[in-house]
Amino acid sequence: MNTTQPKSPQLEQTRLLRTAVPGPTSVALHAERMQQVTTGFGVALPVFIERAEGGILQDVDGNRIIDLVSGIAVTSVGASNPAVQARVAEQLSRFTHTCFMVTEYVGFTEVCAWLNAHTPGDFDKRTALFSTGAEAVENAIKIARSATGRSKVLVFDDAYHGRSLLTMAMTAKENPYKKGFGPFPSEVYRAPMAAPFRWPSGAQNATAEALAAVETLLAERGAHTFAAMVVEPIQGEGGFIVPAPGFLQGLQQLAARHGIVFVVDEIQAGMGRTGRLFASEHEGIVGDITVTAKAIGGGLPLSAVTGRTELMNAVHTGGLGGTYAGNPLACAAALGVFEAFEDGTLLANARLIETTARRMLEPLLEQTATVADVRGHGAMIAIEFADRGTLAPRADLAKEVVARCHEQGVLVLACGTHGNVIRLLPPLVIGLDLLEDGLGVLCAAVAQAEAFALSETVPA
Numbered sequence: 001m002n003t004t005q006p007k008s009p010q011l012e013q014t015r016l017l018r019t020a021v022p023g024p025t026s027v028a029l030h031a032e033r034m035q036q037v038t039t040g041f042g043v044a045l046p047v048f049i050e051r052a053e054g055g056i057l058q059d060v061d062g063n064r065i066i067d068l069v070s071g072i073a074v075t076s077v078g079a080s081n082p083a084v085q086a087r088v089a090e091q092l093s094r095f096t097h098t099c100f101m102v103t104e105y106v107g108f109t110e111v112c113a114w115l116n117a118h119t120p121g122d123f124d125k126r127t128a129l130f131s132t133g134a135e136a137v138e139n140a141i142k143i144a145r146s147a148t149g150r151s152k153v154l155v156f157d158d159a160y161h162g163r164s165l166l167t168m169a170m171t172a173k174e175n176p177y178k179k180g181f182g183p184f185p186s187e188v189y190r191a192p193m194a195a196p197f198r199w200p201s202g203a204q205n206a207t208a209e210a211l212a213a214v215e216t217l218l219a220e221r222g223a224h225t226f227a228a229m230v231v232e233p234i235q236g237e238g239g240f241i242v243p244a245p246g247f248l249q250g251l252q253q254l255a256a257r258h259g260i261v262f263v264v265d266e267i268q269a270g271m272g273r274t275g276r277l278f279a280s281e282h283e284g285i286v287g288d289i290t291v292t293a294k295a296i297g298g299g300l301p302l303s304a305v306t307g308r309t310e311l312m313n314a315v316h317t318g319g320l321g322g323t324y325a326g327n328p329l330a331c332a333a334a335l336g337v338f339e340a341f342e343d344g345t346l347l348a349n350a351r352l353i354e355t356t357a358r359r360m361l362e363p364l365l366e367q368t369a370t371v372a373d374v375r376g377h378g379a380m381i382a383i384e385f386a387d388r389g390t391l392a393p394r395a396d397l398a399k400e401v402v403a404r405c406h407e408q409g410v411l412v413l414a415c416g417t418h419g420n421v422i423r424l425l426p427p428l429v430i431g432l433d434l435l436e437d438g439l440g441v442l443c444a445a446v447a448q449a450e451a452f453a454l455s456e457t458v459p460a
C-alpha cells in the first residue's frame with residue numbers, strides 16, 4: 001500500500017500566542033481535571049491540545065506551541081503522519097482487536113518481520129510484541145531468565161526502564177519514580193554508567209574505570225548468576241547521557257564472555273531519533289535482545305522485544321503474551337511509521353536537527369555561566385546546567401528556563417538524576433525555521449534566567 005501521497009500541513013507551522021500560556025480555556029479544563037483525575041499524574045505544561053501536526057501543538061485557546069518533546073520521543077514521524085493515519089483508518093474499518101493469542105492477523109507478523117530485519121545483529125531473530133515499554137523490558141528479563149536459567153539483572157546508574165515493579169527496581173532515580181512504592185523485586189544490581197561529563201577522575205578515564213567496576217561487581221556477585229545486562233545506548237530520563245566511547249562495546253564483550261544476555265533498551269533513543277535507525281549503531285553494539293517502544297507505534301501503544309531466535313524461542317509456548325499485545329491498530333500504525341522512514345528523509349532530518357541545535361546551543365557554553373554541557377545525537381540533544389568548576393547541578397535554572405519557554409509557547413522538558421538537564425526531542429518532521437524559532441526562545445530564556453538568578457542572590 002502506498003500511502004505517502006504528499007499532503008500539505010493543515011496546521012500552520014508557525015508559533016502563535018493568542019492568550020497567555022496556559023490560556024483561559026486550558027485553565028478551566030485543568031481545574032475540572034483536578035476534580036476528576038488523580039494527582040498522582042503530574043503535567044509538564046497544563047495546556048489542552050486540540051490538534052497536532054508537524055512541529056506544532058495547537059491548544060484549545062488557539063495558541064500554536066512549538067513541540068520540542070514529541071510526547072516524549074513518540075511522535076517522531078509527526079502526530080498526524082499521513083502514512084500512519086491511512087493505515088490505522090484502513091485497519092479500523094475492518095476490526096479493532098482479536099487478541100493475537102486467540103486468532104491471528106498479518107499486521108503482527110509484518111511488524112515482527114520489519115524489526116527482525118532492521119534491528120542491529122546479523123543473526124536469525126524472532127520478535128514478541130507488547131503494548132508499553134515497561135512491559136517489553138519485563139518480558140526481555142523473563143526471556144533472558146528462561147533461556148539462561150539464571151536470575152540476576154545488571155543495570156546502571158541513571159538508568160530508566162519504566163514504572164512497573166520490576167522496571168522501577170531497574171530504574172535508578174527514587175523521586176518521583178520509586179518513592180513509597182517498594183518493596184521491589186530482588187536480584188537487580190546497579191553498576192556505574194560511564195558518564196563522561198560527571199566522571200570523577202575525568203571523561204578520559206570513564207570507560208576503563210566504569211568497566212573495571214562492572215567486572216568487580218560481576219566477580220563479587222558471581223558472573224554466572226546473571227541472566228541479563230540491560231543498558232540504554234543513550235540514557236533518556238537519566239539526563240541524555242551519551243556513554244563514553246567504548247563503554248557499550250566493553251559491556252557487550254563482558255556479557256558475551258560470561259554468557260549474560262546483553263539487552264539494549266532502545267525505547268527512547270531508537271527508531272530514527274538519533275539520526276540512525278537505532279542508537280546502538282553509533283557505537284557499533286549489537287544486543288542479543290533489542291527492546292523498542294515509543295516511536296515505533298507512531299502514537300499508538302506498541303512495544304517489542306527482538307532477539308536471537310534461540311533466546312526468544314527458549315520460553316515455553318504460552319509463556320508470553322498479553323490481551324492487547326501487538327494490537328491490530330498499533331501494528332497498522334507501526335507499519336505506517338516504517339513506511340515513513342523508508343526513503344531516508346527522516347533520518348537526514350534528525351541529523352539536520354542536530355546541526356541546527358548545536359549551532360545555536362554550543363555558543364551558550366561560552367556565553368553563559370551555567371550551561372556546562374551540550375550533548376546528544378541527532379534529534380536527541382540536551383543542555384546541562386551546572387556551576388563552572390564545581391559542576392554543582394543547577395536544577396533551579398533548568399526549571400526557570402523551562403517555565404520561560406512554556407510562557408513563550410515553546411514546549412521543552414527537564415530530565416536528569418539532578419533535574420538540571422533540558423532535553424530536546426522534536427518531531428523529525430519539524431521545519432527548520434520553526435526549530436530555529438524555538439531554539440531562539442530557549443537561548444533567550446537561558447540568558448534571562450541567569451540574570452534573574454543573579455538578581456535573586458546578589459543583594460542590590
Ligand SMILES: *Cc1c(COP(=O)(O)O)cnc(C)c1O
Pocket residue numbers: 131132133134135137160161162163232236237265266267268269293294
Ligand atoms: C519510556 C521508557 C521506558 C518505559 O516505557 P513505557 O512505555 O513508558 O512503559 C523504558 N525505557 C526507556 C529507555 C524509556 O525511555
